[in-house]
């Protein structure tokens with residue numbers, strides 16, 4: 001057990017969780033107190049000692065499933081219904097009874113193959129309808145045995161097998177049937193639109209559970225085939241704060257969206273505190289002398305003036321074209337969510353044309369909604385909708401340049417991929433001389449800067465700094481230093 | 484020479500210290516028989532926990548570790564600590580955190596005015612005692628104001644210590660907490676070290692408005708409390724709302740789940756679910772329709788725009804949004 005545990009801790013660390021030595025010792029100590037056959041208890045015990053942030057839960061769950069899924073001889077990648085426990089078989093028989101002429105499952109042998117597709121579908125439907133955990137698990141295992149077509153040593157990922165299984169199950173039809181069943185169950189005339197909505201959600205929840213069970217079953221078999229370590233490595237995903245903006249999948253973007261709001265809230269609290277406590281104003285000479293009277297005229301206790309926290313004014317100029325759009329959205333979200341930390345935040349977005357979007361944020365208590373408006377309503381296309389930094393900057397200078405003052409910190413967001421247009425870098429020189437600070441945030445890895453049509457180097461000449469900002473973690477660090 | 488007050492204190496406290504010389508804590512007799520036992524007894528006190536919560540409570544007792552409970556407001560963090568106190572027959576000692584909370588409010592404080600009075604009394608009575616004697620007197624326990632942390636440590640009866648909303652205190656105060664929770668002892672320069680004779684169970688809650696220090700997290704068992712599953716929420720409603728029917732409780736839980744799946748600024752918490760269910764019972768509703776739901780949504784949702792959006796969706800005039 002301790003060996004498995006240390007492999008598991010290694011995997012958590014590899015996935016980015018900061019597990020300390022003390023915590024891994026705690027975990028080893030803690031599992032002595034729970035019955036090992038109780039997987040749920042084991043899971044929560046390990047979680048309580050090793051995972052100290054809710055954003056790390058997903059990574060933990062995946063690793064746990066791989067390392068502590070049921071192992072043993074009875075498990076193999078090509079397993080069939082024979083692998084079901086007697087209890088599960090019983091469940092299956094009961095739920096499937098009506099569907100099968102023979103009144104029971106074929107005794108072992110070819111397992112899933114002995115059922116017709118219709119019979120299996122019927123069995124799954126019944127399992128889903130009753131909603132019992134054991135039946136659902138059994139149905140999932142059966143479906144995998146029949147449809148996934150898993151083969152030992154085949155170098156394909158779990159998603160491939162998942163796809164193959166789901167393709168055969170017609171989940172949409174299943175959801176419809178579940179809603180129909182709910183309608184039939186309702187007392188006559190009581191199936192309101194509200195009820196229909198609830199029934200649809202319940203059906204979806206059950207289907208999500210079936211899907212998760214199928215995924216688990218596939219993973220269990222893959223563990224049997226490849227070993228936990230290799231499988232865990234192939235399933236490893238970055239933590240939300242380490243997801244790269246430029247390459248995030250749709251699902252990862254959703255995870256990022258969920259992370260950015262709490263992060264902004266924490267950042268705001270931290271900055272507000274820093275402003276209140278951390279800063280010390282200049283020496284207050286008179287107060288120091290007055291105080292020194294009690295120490296015989298020796299200024300033992302210097303007094304300071306109250307700090308005057310001059311909040312900077314922020315001007316954000318963001319490229320919102322194609323691949324950098326996500327980065328711009330998260331940055332705008334973050335700075336507007338902490339806008340009380342600045343005396344003012346003004347935002348401009350561009351592709352080849354440029355538009356001010358400050359108003360979208362001011363009228364709205366909901367930053368996410370404002371961002372959605374930016375995407376649909378800002379007027380940023382001038383010619384062809386390919387980034388033209390030079391033109392956008394020139395127009396910015398003409399229309400708003402005067403308003404940039406020595407209180408402003410200017411942030412430019414983008415990859416500086418200019419499609420071989422003119423750079424108009426003189427605009428930055430001009431901005432630099434007016435503004436307090438000028439920073440450039442680039443979501444590309446610094447290794448790619450100035451390759452191809454990236455001309456960030458040309459602009460960098462006039463910036464206080466050019467900062468690589470590929471992840472939320474990097475972005476947070478930058479913004480915290482700025483305010 | 485000053486008397487060694489540490490010694491004296493030990494003699495007073497009696498009983499073996501709970502810490503062995505190596506610094507391991509003796510958990511003492513178990514408070515619970517098993518994880519299931521925790522779960523059942525909590526349910527008996529009207530608190531519905533899931534397996535994760537029960538496991539962590541069970542371990543906290545066996546490992547003598549504080550539990551850090553984190554999660555959105557109104558998910559039962561505070562209530563968990565209270566319920567554990569109830570089922571273990573312990574007294575609940577609560578330290579409510581706020582910004583600016585310091586040692587004198589968390590740990591202890593000398594009762595200055597009483598000390599001053601004592602000194603004045605000395606002069607009036609002209610007892611002519613030496614300063615050493617007076618000092619020893621006024622820095623005795625009779626002049627000490629114990630705040631929650633000290634109170635929990637030195638209690639002889641069993642105690643559950645609840646440090647509520649710990650994310651509100653400054654880092655320095657957090658460090659102080661950590662010190663007390665790592666040693667289960669409090670050092671008072673004038674009085675010596677006071678050790679816990681029986682170790683309290685400790686719960687810290689956080690609404691996650693601030694990242695807590697790594698050191699504190701490392702010391703604690705971590706429990707993330709999210710909104711309950713639909714089954715658990717239904718059970719909570721049934722346990723906490725007198726006179727509600729199974730059908731209505733089920734509907735309430737399902738509608739609340741539906742609201743939580745919408746993209747809203749603030750999702751309803753468990754306490755809001757309960758408020759809503761109580762209102763429905765008072766109104767004599769036995770089955771909710773979209774109209775009634777819409778009319779009472781202001782109990783569940785706090786923002787105007789959330790209420791509008793949710794009533795539209797529940798009435799079926801907007802398609803369900805899948806984000």
Ligand SMILES: Nc1ncnc2c1ncn2[C@@H]1O[C@H](COP(=O)(O)OP(=O)(O)O)[C@@H](O)[C@H]1O
Pocket residue numbers: 529530531532555556557558559560561562563688719722723753754757
């Ligand atoms: N698991 C539960 N079982 C019973 N009641 C609960 C549960 N969770 C929350 N509640 C109810 O919700 C209310 C709010 O819980 P509370 O502990 O104050 O939330 P938090 O401290 O997380 O903000 C409590 O008064 C309690 O009635």
Ligand SMILES: [Mg+2]
Pocket residue numbers: 557560561562647688
């Ligand atoms: Mg609370």
